[in-house]
Amino acid sequence: MSTAKFSSLALKPALLENIESLGYTQLTPIQAESLPHILEGRDVIAQAKTGSGKTAAFGIGLLSKLDLNSFRVQAMVVCPTRELADQVGKEIRRLARFTQNIKVLTLCGGVPFGPQLGSLEHGVHVVVGTPGRLQEHLRKRSLRLSNLKVLVLDEADRMLDMGFEEAITDVISYAPTHRQTLLFSATYTDPIREISQKFQFKPVSVSIESSHHDSDIEQRFYQVEKSKRINALAYLLSYYRPESAVVFCNTKRDCQDVASSLENSGFSVQALHGDLEQKHRDQVLVRFANKSCSVLVATDVAARGLDIKDMQAVINYELPWDPEIYVHRIGRTGRAGNKGLALSLCTEQELNRVKAIEEYQAIPVKWDEVAPFQMSHEPRFxxxxxxxxxxxxxxxxxxxxxxxxxxxxxxxxxGSEVGKIDIFDAHAYVAIKQGSVDKALACLRNGKIKGRNFNVRKSQWG
Structure with a gap:
């Protein structure tokens, strides 16, 4: 826990006074790590979740850079949803209470355009908005960024999940190259690193997550008879109930058979193997990545390049011959500071593979037992x-x-009910939380997208 105080930072007295009047005294870990770099004017890429105090970190940073006599946009925060943008806008206004002159404007879709135009014409210091609406204002030249000093990408991983990469790139193309860019993300995936390389200059990396250790993955082994392997798999899925799990098989045929057996037994499951056409493969990966399908049964070849964050479990239906492949398989869980689960089934004939894994990892494996399990046709979860x-x-x-x-x-x-958005050439997919599906369908069927009516339905494949 951080013991540093806000008073230790080089802040304007009025800003510091207001921060302390809000009850902020001690810096949270992410503030202690990032604020000194932000105040120095460095680009920062920070791994931080909602609730970590990140909004105050970039909010204090951008407020300390403003020239209050110039009513031009000097700071812009890009957020994935309207709710988050509203929240961030309110927090920056609270932090800016020390002077009446600071104008903070929220620009989001789903609300009328006119009043936003009026506010922009009167002059604004800080803009907080969603990619689509910011794009519209930039294209209409109602929003100009020629005086921008600080650009913040908040919850950047969520924005990429929602398909906003093109929109973000477009928005940033209007900003001056000489600026400070702050990127906040809950995860540190390759796409996030690519965004950083594209838009930041020599960024300082800040992370309050623990680094990835083998101990982040709990490994358990189960010895089963060959004829009871599928029942054992169903038992483990029912017992642990992972929101997302990959089950590895060694052959395409097993892959298809296992997926069919699980589907017949009421699980939400799809198969991923080399015989799938690209179109079908895309659909399978969309549904698995956006958490509308819980179990993916895959071969090693088909799973290449599979990078799904928050994957809760990897299950080896069969152990691979090579212990290196085993380590590669299970490394897909337990990422970004999350605890992962790796479960492996093996028959007596495969015990030599377990021995090879023990030698490769230089630690003994943990054995556990599966309870008898009755397959049925009831939906599991x-x-x-x-x-x-x-x-x-x-x-x-x-x-x-x-x-x-x-x-x-x-x-x-x-917006919090909306998950990943994937756009293809001729169609798009959007993930919606179970409880909001009917309302979402009604919105899209009765309303318009881009001024047009499109056919919308629940996905039928898999």
């Missing part, structure tokens, strides 16, 4: 999300912001 298919994509100029706007308009659903 529903995944948290449902995928909606939209009959319009890139060729129709449909962007993620258009879909999000149509879903979260005045009578729509909350």
């Amino acid at each position: 529903e995944p948290p999300m449902v995928t909606l298919w939209i009959d319009g994509g890139r060729k129709n100029k449909v962007r993620p912001g258009d879909i999000l706007g149509a879903l979260t308009g005045d009578s729509g659903i909350a």
